[in-house]
Amino acid sequence: MDLRHWVGEAISSIERWEKEYGPYEVHPSLRVGDDRMGEALGRLAGRLRDNYPFFHPRYAGQMLKPPHPAAIVGYVAAMRINPNNHALDGGPATAAMEKEVVARLAAMFGYGEHLGHLTSSGTIANLEALFVARESHPGRAVAYSAESHYTHARMCGVLGVEGRRVPVDGAGRMDLDALEDLLRAGGVGTVVATAGTTGLGAVDPVHEIVALARRYGARVHVDAAYGGFFTLLAADGTPEPIDPLPWRGIAEADSVVVDPHKHGLQPYGCGAVLFRDPSVGRFYVHDSPYTYFTSDELHLGEISLECSRAGAAAAALWLTFELLPPTPEGLGRVLAAGRRAAVRWADLIESSEVLGLYQRPELDIVSFFPAAATLSEVDAASRRVMREGMDDPADPVFLSVLRVGAADLARRVPQVTADADGGRILRSVLMKPEQEAHVDALHARVEALARG
Template sequence: MDLKHWLAHGIDEIGKWEAEYGGFAAHPALEVGDGEFGAAFGELLDRLRDNYPFAHPRYAGQMLKPPHPAAVAGQLAAMLINPNNHALDGGPATAAMEREVIARLAAMFGFGTHLGHLTTSGTIANLEALFVARELRPGTAIAYSADAHYTHARMAHLLGVPARPVATDAAGRMDLDALESLLRQENIGTVVLTAGTTGLGAIDPVHEALELRDRYGVRLHVDAAYGGFFTLIADDGPDGVTAAPYTAIAACDSVVVDPHKHGLQPYGCGAVLHADPSVGRFYRHDSPYTYFTSDELHLGEISLECSRAGAAAAALWLTMRLLPLTADGLGAVLRPGRRAALRWHELLTESGLLVPYQRPELDILGYLPRAERLSDVDRISAEVLEKGMSAEPGDSVFLATYGVSAEALAARGHPVRADRPGGRILRSVLMKPEHEQWSEWLCGRIGELVRDVR
């Protein structure tokens, strides 16, 4: 795909459409000369070099990668018009696209009837889910995994809802025995289950939590912001993921997913879905100057956010047209990263310098240098991180660290002497399909760095 060609084509076509309404002169206040713009733009490009190479497979640190070229083209084309998906008055075309992509996301999770929309982030999407939970179960608390995203504690505080963390097991999943004990003791209204924790990619046992939902009458919300799209390859296959938790999402009350992660979108694209459309009543409001051009439901009438970029819907719509939500469509983009994580895990088990923290469930891998003391694990991990990023480009590798406790290491069978309460290990996110061809080089390079800093 020649992105430069299609970007230029998009600019031309949008210009032709606008010309149908008659030409007009831009206001002099908006005019900027090429020389002035060139200087400012050159400075911008120079400043953008102060980034890490997110697009390159040697970047295996945080959950960062560039969007698909189709998403860039779709985003730019719509940005030239700049629609606002709050109301049909502001973005009729992109509002229709948003409804279409939301219907496809709902079908991916097995939701039939549903209510949902795009958001600017997974944080806002989870805020909306917890807002509905509060309205449905006033005066109750929410429970979430101790390894869940910090969003839930923050949003619960914002909403004035009591929040209760639940212990995890030795794989980083919510411990359902601990959850049941909490349900017996406290007035819990909603349980948040995570399909892909952002630290380790652990998947809470959603399918097993359904029984507790029936027994205690709690609602179930699934935070699938990171791991939601893996439902496309949840087939129990050698390069797929465990099916049961994903299949069970269809029986839950709400789910959140972030297309700006594995959905190949630019930042500013999350999504929230409710299984029961009647929860729209909690959003009900009116405005003296919007919602007049159509009797259809406006997206702003079912969201907490007001102005939202219609360009995000256009980018996702175009991407889904080319890479549909199927195992052979977007699923084929996810499998290489999954295979990379499994291969890297295999290499780590054979290494004399590194050892896997636990077996990966998605495409996130934790690992640590072999050392006798936790203080040495922490020191070596930090030095490897720094030396990998500061090396010459051809030798560089970009990782992340992950804080663990001595108890968590012991629970996973790591014979490390706990001379301190906790420390840092290494962590890699292999979310680019190109990582499959680089996993052996990455593992080998990190081994070299460990050997150098010991």
């Protein structure tokens, strides 16, 4: 895809539409000369070089990668108009697109009837889900695993809701026995299951959590901000060896959050929150003296805590889904490549003399460490490998680190002596499909760094 060509076509198409309303002159206060623009753009381009190469397979650190060209084209086209999806008078076209992409996300998770919308982030999406949880069960606590994203504890604080941490098992998944003990004790209104933890990519047994929660009268919210699109690999007939049961369990959960700006190939920020029961819309009821007048149809702001939201985000996701739909044959192929890369690297690490595998990947996160006798040595070596890799101008590699507790390390790697309360290991998210072809070279480079 020729990005420059299609961005130009997008701008031209909007310019043709603008001309239908007749000519007008740009106000003198807004005019900027080409010389000044060129100089300022040069400074911007120079400053943007102070970034890590998220686009390249060498970058195997955090959950970062550029959006798909289709998303860029869709965003640029709509941004020229700059619609606001809060109300239909702010962006009827992109509001319609948002409803369409939300319906496709709902179908991906097995929801039929639903209520939902895009958000500016997964954090805001989870805030909305926990807001509905609070309103559904006033005075009752929210339970989440010890490996869940820290946003749940923070948002419980924001909402004035008690949060209760549930221990995890040896693979970083919510411990069902501990959860049942907590539910049996009473007072829990909602359980947050995580479909792909941010640290290790562990998938909670959503189907079993739903069954337990129902037994004790609790709701279930699924945080699938990172892992949600992997449900495409759990569909019948897909060749990927991924356990389908937790993903099928999402269809029975009360709500789910997913971030298209992660595996959905979108620019930041594009999250989404979906509810299985549309009647939760009653918790959002409010009025505005200056919006919601142009149509009797649902305005997205009527079912959202956020007000202004970029309609361009909906346009970008809509155009992407037109070309790479949320199906096993569409986006599923993109995710499958990243997961194959992660599994391949885990196999290489397991046969390495200088690296050790912390936990086999369920999705596309690889966790590992330089071989050492003690946890403090693992911590120091992990930091050294990360720093030396990213600082090498000739052959750079970009990794991230993950802090793990001594008990967690001992459970997985008993041969390493736990001489500290915790320490850092190495962590790589292989979310670019190009990394499947690069993983052997990536492994060789990290091995060389580990040897010192």
